[in-house]
Amino acid sequence: MFKAIKANLFWLILVGALAAYLSFALIGGAEHEFMPGQTTHGHHQIEMACSVCHTTGMGVKQDSCNECHQEELTRVDDSHPVIKFKDPRNASRLEQLDARYCITCHREHQPEITNSMGVTLPEDYCYYCHQEIGDERPSHKDFAFDSCATAGCHNFHDNSALYERFLASHLDEPDFKEVAKQRLRSYYDNPDHTKGDALEHADADMPDDAQHTHRILHDWSTTAHAAVGVNCTDCHNVKDTETGAITWQDRPGYTSCQECHKHETKGFLEGKHGMRLAQGLSPMTPSMAKIPMRAEAAHSELTCASCHDSHRFNTKTAAVDACLQCHNDDHSTAYKESPHFKLFIDAQRGLKSSDEAVSCATCHMPRVEKTEFGETITIVDHNQNNSLRPNDKMIRSSCIQCHGLQFTLNALADRDLIDRNFKGKPSVFVESLELAREEKERTEAAKK
Incomplete structure (x- = not known):
């Protein structure tokens, strides 16, 4: 009898402890316990903001992908835009690879099948649509389909520095350009x-009770901010988004910079x-x-x-x-x-x-x-x-x-x-420019 009570008490305590732990997790103490699997390098920072990507039933919002990535895809002229796969002429391809949806290629929480770039398809996925590439481009006939995304060759989305005309326009360039300079910033130098007018040390308009040192005032008065009339309150006076009240903050966040x-x-x-x-x-x-x-x-x-x-x-x-x-x-x-x-x-x-x-x-x-x-x-x-x-x-x-x-x-x-942070010379040779040269010469010869 005593042994039965002791056993029941043990299980009762165990279940109670587990229930307490899971309850604690549910209210924000150990949320990772509910993670179905490890997330990728691209999303691990925001993995606990589940509702950003998921519906209440844990489905995936396609719009969430677009909200973060569509602007970049548009800017780089996405090589495989969704509209391409909505074209009736490409309907048959969807049976092999439904590229209308991001999660066809990128599935989170599946580290065991996740490759570079967060892709969860076999690395030869290009084969689904490009089986005839060896016939169309003889130069590609000996390349394996898992080598398409090799550095300097192709990307699924961004080929803005890899497309053929771009490569052909940069043939035979020297390793180091004669005039090697970066672009000068223009917006804030205008x-x-x-x-407004330049401000000096004595012009600082912080309130009397604000904590400050002469070093802080000196640092500010010698910066570009003071030179163009940006005073203390321009950054430290922060407006409450709900009440509209403006209060001084010793450590304003990025929203002040955003102004x-x-x-x-x-x-x-x-x-x-x-x-x-x-x-x-x-x-x-x-x-x-x-x-x-x-x-x-x-x-x-x-x-x-x-x-x-x-x-x-x-x-x-x-x-x-x-x-x-x-x-x-x-x-x-x-x-x-x-x-x-x-x-x-x-x-x-x-x-x-x-x-x-x-x-x-x-x-x-x-x-x-x-x-x-x-x-x-x-x-x-x-x-x-x-x-x-x-x-x-x-x-x-x-x-x-x-x-x-x-x-x-x-x-x-x-x-x-x-x-080595580029100390030395490359030991790898990428063939892309030579292939572009061959194709350019073949095209020009065909026109004659």
């Missing part, structure tokens, strides 16, 4: 975009650093990353001020030191031994012009042209996804500003060279 820097903030919220904030989650910290980060930076929250500092706004610090205070992978730690860093240092010393300097941001947050209301401006793209994976997405915005296309493709295909 006097028409300034707020003036809408382009940069938009990119920040779309990129790796700010995507959690865009979904109403807590800021990203290096401890959440899936790539090597410095242990001492593990719990640093990523906001605009994390890289730009609160009052100095030093873009040179943000371009290198801010990156290296967190990133600890081979590519990042090798930067200061690279030829790119030498150019950066030479520019700091006045031995090179500033537009010849190559920092981390030069490649991963490049200066790009944007047209808005008929005005073309040059801004810094804070969305690293635009130039990160696959890495040939950075060719047009960064690499070919300084290098020839053949050299660029070779370098981006050389994993060891990337890990």
Whole structure:
């Protein structure tokens, strides 16, 4: 009798403990216990914002994919847009690969079948539609179908730096261009975009009870912000979205920056650093990353001020030191031994012009042209996804500003060279330009 009571008590305690734990998880204490599987490198930051991607019945919203990715797909002229697969002439292809829906190729929570770029199909999926490519292009007849997405060849979506006419227009370029310079920022250097007259130390308009130091005032008064009339209250007076009340905040968030820097903030919220904030989650910290980060930076929250500092706004610090205070992978730690860093240092010393300097941001947050209301401006793209994976997405915005296309493709295909931060020469040769040359010559010969 006693043994039966003891056994029942044991099970009662066990069930009670399990119920308490799961109840705690349901209200936000251990939500990961309900995760059906590991998420990809692209979505792991926002994996707990389930409703962003899922319906109440745990279906997947196609519109959610479009809300985050459609703008980029349109900008790069998506090689496989949905409209192509809605064409009745391609209806038969849908039986093999229904590319109208993102989850046909990208299924989350299935790490055991997830390949690079978050693709959950076999790597030879191009075969479904391109079985005859060997007949159409004799140059491709010996290529395996799982090699289509090899670096420098093809991507499913973004081929803006890989399509044939682009390759053919960049044949026989030197490895290093004679004039290798990055685009100069134009928007904030335009006097028409300034707020007002220059301010000095004594013009600071913070309230009497605001905590500050002479160092803070000095830092602010010597920056571009003070030079164009941006005062303390312009950033620290924050409007409550619900009540409309304006109050002073010692540490304003990205919304204050957004008032003036809408382009940069938009990119920040779309990129790796700010995507959690865009979904109403807590800021990203290096401890959440899936790539090597410095242990001492593990719990640093990523906001605009994390890289730009609160009052100095030093873009040179943000371009290198801010990156290296967190990133600890081979590519990042090798930067200061690279030829790119030498150019950066030479520019700091006045031995090179500033537009010849190559920092981390030069490649991963490049200066790009944007047209808005008929005005073309040059801004810094804070969305690293635009130039990160696959890495040939950075060719047009960064690499070919300084290098020839053949050299660029070779370098981006050389994993060891990337890990050394491009110290040395590529040991890989990408055939794409030679194939484009052959096709160009064949086409020209056929016209004669």
